[in-house]
Amino acid sequence: MIKYVALFLLSAATLTFEINLTRILSVAQFYHFAFMVVSLALLGFGASGTFLTLFPRLQERDPACTLPWLGWGFALTAIASYALTLYVPFDSFRIAHDWRQGAVLALHYVALATPFFCSGAAVASLLAARPDRANRTYAANLTGSAAGCLLAVGAPSLVGGEGTVLLSAALSGLSALTLQSRAQRPTQHAPRATPSNRRLPASRTTFDFLRITQALLVLTLVIAALHSPPSLSIRLSPYKSLSYALLYPDAERIFQRWNGFSRVDVVRSGSIRSLPGRGFRCPGQPPPQLGLTVDGDDLSPISHVAPGFGPTAAAGAMDFTDCLLTALPYRLQPDARALVLEPRGGFDVLVALAEGAQAVTAVEANPLIVEAVQAQGEWAGDLYDDPRVAVIVEEGRSYARRTQDRYDVVVLSLTAPQRTVSSGAYSLAEDYRYTVEAFTDYLTRLDEDGLLVVSRWLQVPPSEGIRAFALAVEAVEQAGGDPRTSIVALRSYRQMLLLVRRGAFTHGELEMVRAFAPPRAFDLVYLPGIRPDEVNRYNVLPEPDYYRACVALLEAGDRDAWYRVYPFDVRPPNDDRPFFGHFFRWRQAPDVLAMAGHTWQPFGGAGYFVLLALLALALLVAGMLILLPLAARGSVPPVSGARVGRRGMRAPGAMLGYFGLLGLGYLCVEIPLLQRFILFLGHPAYAMATVLFALLLSSGLGSLLSRRVSLRLVLILLPVLVGAYAVGLPVLFDATLAAPLGSRLIIAVAALFPPGLLMGTPFPNGLALLERRVPALTSWAWGVNGAVSVVASILAALLALSFGFSAVLALGAACYLGAWAALLASRVIRSP
Numbered sequence: 001m002i003k004y005v006a007l008f009l010l011s012a013a014t015l016t017f018e019i020n021l022t023r024i025l026s027v028a029q030f031y032h033f034a035f036m037v038v039s040l041a042l043l044g045f046g047a048s049g050t051f052l053t054l055f056p057r058l059q060e061r062d063p064a065c066t067l068p069w070l071g072w073g074f075a076l077t078a079i080a081s082y083a084l085t086l087y088v089p090f091d092s093f094r095i096a097h098d099w100r101q102g103a104v105l106a107l108h109y110v111a112l113a114t115p116f117f118c119s120g121a122a123v124a125s126l127l128a129a130r131p132d133r134a135n136r137t138y139a140a141n142l143t144g145s146a147a148g149c150l151l152a153v154g155a156p157s158l159v160g161g162e163g164t165v166l167l168s169a170a171l172s173g174l175s176a177l178t179l180q181s182r183a184q185r186p187t188q189h190a191p192r193a194t195p196s197n198r199r200l201p202a203s204r205t206t207f208d209f210l211r212i213t214q215a216l217l218v219l220t221l222v223i224a225a226l227h228s229p230p231s232l233s234i235r236l237s238p239y240k241s242l243s244y245a246l247l248y249p250d251a252e253r254i255f256q257r258w259n260g261f262s263r264v265d266v267v268r269s270g271s272i273r274s275l276p277g278r279g280f281r282c283p284g285q286p287p288p289q290l291g292l293t294v295d296g297d298d299l300s301p302i303s304h305v306a307p308g309f310g311p312t313a314a315a316g317a318m319d320f321t322d323c324l325l326t327a328l329p330y331r332l333q334p335d336a337r338a339l340v341l342e343p344r345g346g347f348d349v350l351v352a353l354a355e356g357a358q359a360v361t362a363v364e365a366n367p368l369i370v371e372a373v374q375a376q377g378e379w380a381g382d383l384y385d386d387p388r389v390a391v392i393v394e395e396g397r398s399y400a401r402r403t404q405d406r407y408d409v410v411v412l413s414l415t416a417p418q419r420t421v422s423s424g425a426y427s428l429a430e431d432y433r434y435t436v437e438a439f440t441d442y443l444t445r446l447d448e449d450g451l452l453v454v455s456r457w458l459q460v461p462p463s464e465g466i467r468a469f470a471l472a473v474e475a476v477e478q479a480g481g482d483p484r485t486s487i488v489a490l491r492s493y494r495q496m497l498l499l500v501r502r503g504a505f506t507h508g509e510l511e512m513v514r515a516f517a518p519p520r521a522f523d524l525v526y527l528p529g530i531r532p533d534e535v536n537r538y539n540v541l542p543e544p545d546y547y548r549a550c551v552a553l554l555e556a557g558d559r560d561a562w563y564r565v566y567p568f569d570v571r572p573p574n575d576d577r578p579f580f581g582h583f584f585r586w587r588q589a590p591d592v593l594a595m596a597g598h599t600w601q602p603f604g605g606a607g608y609f610v611l612l613a614l615l616a617l618a619l620l621v622a623g624m625l626i627l628l629p630l631a632a633r634g635s636v637p638p639v640s641g642a643r644v645g646r647r648g649m650r651a652p653g654a655m656l657g658y659f660g661l662l663g664l665g666y667l668c669v670e671i672p673l674l675q676r677f678i679l680f681l682g683h684p685a686y687a688m689a690t691v692l693f694a695l696l697l698s699s700g701l702g703s704l705l706s707r708r709v710s711l712r713l714v715l716i717l718l719p720v721l722v723g724a725y726a727v728g729l730p731v732l733f734d735a736t737l738a739a740p741l742g743s744r745l746i747i748a749v750a751a752l753f754p755p756g757l758l759m760g761t762p763f764p765n766g767l768a769l770l771e772r773r774v775p776a777l778t779s780w781a782w783g784v785n786g787a788v789s790v791v792a793s794i795l796a797a798l799l800a801l802s803f804g805f806s807a808v809l810a811l812g813a814a815c816y817l818g819a820w821a822a823l824l825a826s827r828v829i830r831s832p
Contacts, residue, residue, distance in 0.1 A: 002064075002178060002179060003063060003064060003067065003126065003179065004136060004137070004140040005140075005178055006067055006068075006071065006175045006176070006178045006179045007067070007122060007123065007126060007137065007140045007141055007144060007175075008140050008141075008143060008144035008147070008175075009071075009144065009171055009172070009174055009175035009178065010067075010070070010071050010074065010119055010122055010144065010171075010172055010175040011119070011123075011140070011141045011142070011143075011144030011145045011147075011148060012144045012145065012147045012148035012151060012171055013074065013075075013078075013119075013148065013168045013169070013171035013172040013175065014041070014074065014115070014116065014119040014144075014145065014148060014168075014172075015144075015145040015146075015147075015148030015149055015151075015152065015692065015696070016148040016151045016152045016155065016164065016167065016168040016171065017078050017115060017164075017165065017168040017169075018037055018038070018040075018041050018116075018148075018152075019037075019148070019149060019152035019153075019685070019688055019689055019692070020152050020155070020156070020161060020164040020165060020168065021037045021040070021112070022037050022684065022685065022688060023156060023161045023164075023261070023263075023685060024082070024085075024161050024162075024165075024234060025037070026262075026295045026684075027161065027234050027236065027263050027295045027296050028085070028234050028235060028236055028237060028296075029090075029237055030237065030240070030297065035671055035793050035794060035796065035797035036614065036793075036794070038667070038670075038671070038793040039614070039618060039790050039793040039794055040109065040112045040113045040116060041113075041116040042116075042663075042667075042786050042787075042789040042790045042792075042793060043109075043113040043116070043618075043621060043786070043787075043790045044113040044114065044115065044116025044117035044118075044119065044120050044786075045116055045117075045119070045120030045123070045124075045782075045785075045786035045789070046120070046622065046625045046782075046783050046784075046785070046786025046787035046788075046789065046790055047113070047117050047120070047625055047783070047786070047787075048117050048118075048119075048120030048121035048123075048124050048782070048783070048786070049120065049124050049625075049779050049780065049781070049782035049783025049784070049785070049786055049787075050625040050626075050628055050629060050779075050780070050783040050787070051117075051121065051783075052121065052124050052125065052128060052779040052782075052783075053629040053779040053780040053783055054628060054629055056776070056779075058125070061125075062129075063122075063125045063126050063129050064179055066121075066122075066125055067122050067125070067126075067175075067176070067179050068176035068177075068179045069176070070118045070119070070121050070122040070125075070176075071118075071122070071172050071173065071175040071176030071179075072172070072173060072176050072214075073115075073118035074115045074118040074119050074169070074172040075169035075170070075172040075173045075176075075221070076169070077111075077114040077115045077117075077118060078115040078165060078168060078169050078172070079165060079166065079169050080111075081108075081111040081112045081114055081115060082112075082165050082232070083232065084107070084108070084111050085108055085111075085112070085235075086232070086233075086234070086235050088104055088107065088108075089104075089235050090104045090105050090108055091104075091237070091238070106617075109617075119172075120782075120786060123137065123138075123141050123782070124779050124782045124783075127767060127778055127779070127782060128778050128779050131767055131768070131770065131771035131775060131778050132768070132771060134703075134764040134767040134768060134771070135703045135704055135705075135706050135707060135764040135768075136703075136704070138700070138703040138760070138763060138764045138767075139700040139701070139703040139704045139760075140700075141700070142696045142697065142699045142700030142703060142760065143696070143697055143700040143701075145692070145696040145700075146692070146693045146694075146696040146697035146700065148168075149688075149689040149690070149692045149693035149696070150689065150693060151167075151171075152164065152260075152685075152689055153260040153261075153685065153686065153689045154260060155167055156258040156259065156260055157258060157259045157260055158226075159225045159226055159228065160228055160258045160263075161234060161258060161263065162228040162232045162233060162234060163224075163225040163226065163228040164225070165225075165232070166221050166222075166224045166225035166228065166232075167221070167222070167225040169221050170218050170221035170222045170225060173214065173217060173218040173221060174218050176214065177211070177214050177215060177218060236296045237296075240293075240296045240297045241291070241293050241296065241297045241298060241299035241417060242265055242267065242291075242293040242296040242297065242299070243296070244299075245267045245269060245272065245291045245293070245299060246267060248269040248270075248271040248272075250268075250269050250270055250271070251267055251268070251269040251271075252267065252268045252269070253265060253266070253267055254266050254267070254268050254290070255372050255375060257368050257371070257372070259366075259367070259368050260683075260685055260686065260689075261366075261683035261684065261685035261686055262294050262295055262366055262368060262683075262685075263294070263295055263296065264292065264293070264294055264366070264368040264369055264371075264372050265292070265293045265296065266290055266291065266292050266293075266302065266372050266375075266376075267290065267291045267293070268290050269291070270288070272289045272290065272291045272299075272301065273285070273286050273289060273301075274286065274289060274299075274300075274301040274347070275320065275323075275324065276324070276347075276414065276455070276494070276495060277324045277325035277326055277455060277492050277494070277495040277497065278323055278324060278492060279323045279324075279325075279492055279520030279521045279522055280492075280493060280520070280521035280538060280539065281323070281519060281520055281521045282320075282322075282323030282520060285320065286301070286303065286320055287303050287304045287305070287306070287320070288303075288304040289301040289302060289303050289304065290302040290345070290376065290380075291345075292344060292345040292369065292372055292373070294344070294366065294369065294415075297417070298344070298415050298416055298417055299417065300344035300345035300347065300415065301345050301347050302345040302346060302347075302372075302373055302376055302380050303345075303346075303347060303350055303380065304379055304380065304381075305350070305379075305380055305381025305383065306381075321350075321351045321354040321355055323520050324351060325455065325490060325492055325495060325497040325522065326348060326351050326411070326453060326455065326497065327351065327355050328490070328497065328499070328513065328516050329409045329411075329451045329453050329499060330351075330352065330355035330356055330357060330409065331355070331512060331516060332451060332499075332509050332512060332513075333408040333409050333449075333450070333451060334356055335356060335357070335358045336352070336356075336357045336358065336407075336408035336409045337357070337358060337359050337361075337406075337407050337408050337409075338352045338357045338359070338360045338361070338407060338408065338409040338410075338411060339360075339361045339363065339405075339407040339409070339410045339411065339445060340352060340360060340361070340362050340363070340411045340413060341363050341396035341399075341400075341410070341411065341412050341413060341433070341442075342363070342364060342365065342396055342412075342413050342415055342433070343362050343364060343411075343413050344364070344369060344413060344415055345369075345373060346362070346373050346380070346383045346384065347413075348411050348413045349362050349383060349384075349389060350381075350383060352409070352411070353386070353388060353389070357388070357409070358388065359388055359389075359390070360388060360389045360390070361389075361390045361392060361405070361407070362384065362389055362390070362391050362392065363392045363394055363396050363399045364391065364392070364393060365393070365394060365395040365396065365682050365683070366393075367393045370384060370391055370393060394741070395682035395683075395741075396412075396433060397432060397433070397438055397441060397679065397682075397737060398682065398737055398738060398739075398741075398744075400438075400441040400442055400444070400445055401441060401737045401738035402738035402739075403445070405445070406445060406446065406447045406450070407445055407446060407447065407450060408446075408447055408449075408450050408451070409450065409451050409453060410442050410445055410446060410450065410451070410452050410453065411453045412433060412442065412452070412453065412454050412455075413455075414455040414456065414457075414495070416457075418457040418494065427579060427581045427582035427583065427584060427801070428579070428581075428582075428611075428797070428801065429579070429580075429581055430578045430579065430675055430678050430679075430684070431573075431578055431579070431580040431581070432575060432578050432678065432679040434467075434468065434471060434573060434578075434580040435471070435572070435573045435574050435575050435578050435580075436471060436474045436475055436478065436572050436573070436574050437574060437575045438575075439452070439471050439472060439474070439475035439500075440475045440478050440479060442475075443475055443476070443479050443500065443502060444479075446502040447502065448502055448503055449501065449502065449503055450501070450502050451499050451500065451501055451502075452472075452498075452499070452500040452501075452502075453497070453498070453499060454468055454472070454497070454498040454500070455495050455496070455497050455498075456468045456495065456496050456498075457494060457495060457496075458491060458493075458494055458495060458496055458546075460541070460545065461545060461567050461568065462545050462546050462549050463568045463570060463583050464580070464581070464583075465489075465491075465496035465546060466546070466549045466550070466553070466566075466570045467570040467571075467572065467573075467580065467583075468496075468498055469487070469489060469498060469526075469549075469550050469553065470553060470563075470570055470571065470572045471572040471573070472487050472498055472500045473487070473553065473554065473572075474572045475500070476500060479502075481502070481503065481504075482504065483554060484528060484554050485504035485505060485528045486500060486501045486502075486503065486504055486505065487499070487500055487501070487526065487527075488501075488505060488510075488513055488526065488527040488528075489524075489525035489526040489527070489546070489550060490513070490517055490522045490523065490524055490525055491522065491523050491525050491539065491546060492521075492522055492523075492539065493521075493539040496525060496546065499513075504528070505527070505528055510527055510528060510529070513527055514527075514534075518537075518538075521538040521539065522538070523535060523536060523537055523538050523539055524547075525546045525547055525550060526546075526547060526550040526551065526554075530547070530551075532544070532547070535547040549566075567585075568583035568584075568585065569582065569583050569584060569585050570583065574804075575676075575679055575730065575733070576730070576804040576805050576806050577800070577801075577803070577804040577805070578679070579801055582801055611794060611797060611798045611801065612798070614794050615791070615794045615795060615798060618790045618791045618793075618794050618795075619791055621787070621790060622787040622788060622790050622791045623787075625783055625784075625786075625787040626656075626660075626783070626784050626787050626788075629780050629783070652773075652774050652777060652826070654822050654823075654825040654826035655766070655769070655770060655773075655774070655777065655781070655822070655823075655826050656777065656780065656781060656784050657822045657825075658766055658819050658822035658823055658826065659763070659766060659781040659782075659784045659785040659788075660784050660785065660787075660788040661788075661815045661816070661818045661819040661822060662762055662763055662766070662785060662815075662816075662819055663784070663785040663786065663787075663788040663789035663792060664788050664789070664791070664792045664795075664812075664815045665718075665759075665812045665813075665815030665816045665818075665819065666759055666789065666792075666812075667789050667792035667793050667796055667812075668792055668795075668796050668808050668809070668811045668812030668815060669722055669755065669759065669809060669812040670691070670692075670695060670796075671792075671793055671796035671797060671800070671808065672796060672800055672805035672806075672808040672809050672812075673691050673695070673725075673752065673809075674687055674688050674691050674692075675687075675797075675800060675805060676729060676805050677690065677691050677748060679733060679737075680733050680736075680737065680744055680747075680748060681741070681744060681745065681748060682741065686745075690745060690748050690749065690752075691748070691752060693749070694748065694749040694751075694752035694753060694756055695752055695755070695756040695759070696756070697753075697756070698752065698753040698754075698755075698756030698757045698759075698760065699756045699757070699759050699760030700760060701757060701760065702756065702757040702758060702759065702760025702761045703760045703761065703763070703764045705757075705761070706760070706761040706762075706764045706765050706768075707764075707765075707768070709761050709765075711761070711762060711765045711766075711823070712820070712823075714758050714761045714762060714765075715762060715816055715817075715819055715820035715823070716820065717758060718755070718758050718759065718762075718813070718816040719813035719814070719816045719817045720813075721754060721755050721758065722755060722809055722810075722812050722813040722816070723809070723810065723813045725755060725809060726805075726806040726809035726810055726813075727806075729751075732747070732751060762816075762819060763785070766781070767781065796808050796811075799811065
């Protein structure tokens with residue numbers, strides 16, 4: 001029993017470290033890279049199975065003796081690999097022209113996989129030692145992993161991301177300590193002293209000394225986690241907003257907090273100035289500002305508000321807002337009731353109040369952001385405590401579904417900084433605020449003549465602005481409106497503003513737009529009845545590309561054909577494929593490759609090629625892990641004389657294929673669910689922790705029950721159930737997205753339990769079949785499962801980016817059908 005407790009603790013430490021890595025990567029780099037972290041974990045697990053297959057004598061050792069060493073191996077390598085990423089940093093912006101960065105990336109990949117190798121070896125050694133109890137071992141591993149998911153969400157709020165690394169190491173050390181007494185305790189009833197055992201007391205002394213030392217080490221790790229040393233502080237990419245802000249000579253960090261899904265920083269500097277969407281002809285300067293960042297990026301201003309700016313202040317009391325694009329909707333909707341989604345530092349809330357809005361509802365999903373703004377108190381005019389402002393801590397999509405209130409203006413705040421379309425480094429990020437379904441939700445919150453306000457950065461050739469325009473067109477059409485009369489677009493020298501009206505713009509409103517633009521040097525992009533001579537007047541482009549693209553999109557007889565010929569992929573994203581920043585087309589590949597080595601953009605052109613490179617690397621590594629045992633042995637281990645079924649086993653290779661297909665199928669279900677539940681739960685960290693918790697816990701229970709369930713029945717039901725989830729999840733989300741977060745967490749766990757329960761049974765049942773026929777294949781099967789899963793995690797992300805989550809779930813269902821076919825081919829089970 002003590003072995004399973006130790007494995008439970010080690011598995012909890014493993015998942016805590018794994019999920020926390022996504023938080024660390026979010027802060028240090030530009031994306032959470034959840035699929036890559038899963039790949040790292042599975043690489044370590046797969047390598048451990050191959051290692052034990054190559055050295056079978058290691059499997060003969062008592063796991064009670066090896067598990068403590070593996071537990072401490074995980075603890076030390078987790079800290080060491082994290083420290084390596086700090087002191088040998090990877091610079092993604094230089095990888096296109098500096099081969100050393102590729103080597104650093106490979107070094108990080110291998111180093112971060114090492115802790116998972118130790119954890120995987122612990123599981124594999126227990127499976128090999130007692131294959132007849134594979135279901136118990138697998139259950140302890142999965143339930144411990146589920147517990148680690150919960151710890152990974154709660155720990156950062158207490159000890160930060162750096163401290164959570166040390167906490168996971170301490171938990172692994174505790175796992176080793178639980179087995180230490182059993183593994184190394186001298187016999188309590190020692191025989192009488194003889195020449196062979198005279199040194200027994202010294203052994204007891206040494207053993208007690210080791211136990212005390214290890215206990216002190218665990219305690220030291222816990223204390224260090226509570227007071228993370230500066231030497232382990234996360235090193236941000238030098239290209240992130242916070243890194244730039246801290247370069248100012250007078251820069252001072254005045255706020256830093258962690259929670260389960262973010263790190264929020266506030267920086268004070270006299271050099272921070274932000275007036276997004278400002279016109280050319282605006283001499284006014286912004287007030288003093290602080291810079292607020294989330295995960296070290298997306299700097300948002302917290303503006304100083306002079307005394308006297310309160311409910312009794314006259315509209316226009318802050319003159320600098322008059323020259324902003326976002327002032328226009330309040331000229332069209334005086335005394336507006338405004339809904340501002342994700343205002344971050346509150347700039348859009350301030351603009352609304354300064355432009356005369358009578359009431360503002362600010363919906364912010366991150367409570368730390370609200371806390372950071374409120375912490376500035378009178379300096380920021382107590383913005384979020386203003387009686388005209390109602391602050392709702394909730395995800396914007398969920399609030400838009402839940403509330404029955406209607407608004408004159410709904411503002412979708414621009415939280416992302418300007419990024420060139422050629423970079424592609426941000427194309428992996430899921431953004432459920434910019435999908436057709438999201439825009440439809442926002443339109444339903446408008447009064448009959450209300451305005452949806454969307455701002456995006458300008459790119460040449462046009463990309464994100466045109467994609468936002470296409471989103472508005474699709475949403476208006478789905479709402480039964482006419483986009484040709486319901487959309488207005490303007491641009492400054494850096495931003496494009498979309499106003500989407502519920503109903504057609506009136507003649508008077510269009511004249512107000514035409515009168516608003518010239519004094520501020522804003523260019524008209526599109527409005528009903530626009531003439532070609534009205535565009536491209538102030539911020540003059542070589543060609544009026546924005547105007548032409550918008551008009552062509554609206555007038556296209558075959559819109560799909562227009563999307564196909566456009567230089568970038570600007571099709572409107574949907575909830576099944578919510579990658580607003582992904583503009584890559586394969587015909588761009590020659591240009592991307594031609595720029596390699598000649599640009600400072602991250603990854604040399606397109607994030608898509610990063611996935612392809614990782615996939616190629618994963619295929620190479622997986623192939624080596626799978627084939628190394630065969631190369632070392634020269635053949636597959638022979639089948640024993642025992643019989644399974646009536647005809648025995650034809651090909652052990654088919655059984656290895658079975659375990660490979662299980663790994664591919666599990667990840668092709670898990671990865672799209674991780675990404676899909678970001679919409680439902682609001683944050684990637686919540687989604688990852690909840691999905692992994694539910695799937696691992698239910699899979700652990702399925703493993704315990706596996707001996708009582710027909711394997712053939714499970715492999716028939718699984719594809720049907722996974723296919724049903726591909727169709728049914730959008731329906732579930734549509735019906736329950738308005739529920740409070742706590743209710744959605746319960747719904748998510750309940751929804752994920754049935755597939756997880758079934759997905760936990762094929763693996764231990766397969767190991768039981770191997771134990772009866774080819775026991776020598778047990779470790780190899782574990783390695784094959786892990787190695788294929790390394791490929792699957794990256795492949796699933798790549799396919800989701802290209803075809804959507806439903807397509808990946810369909811592939812997962814096909815893999816489980818393939819696993820059934822592999823069993824039939826091996827003659828372990830009979831065809832019906």
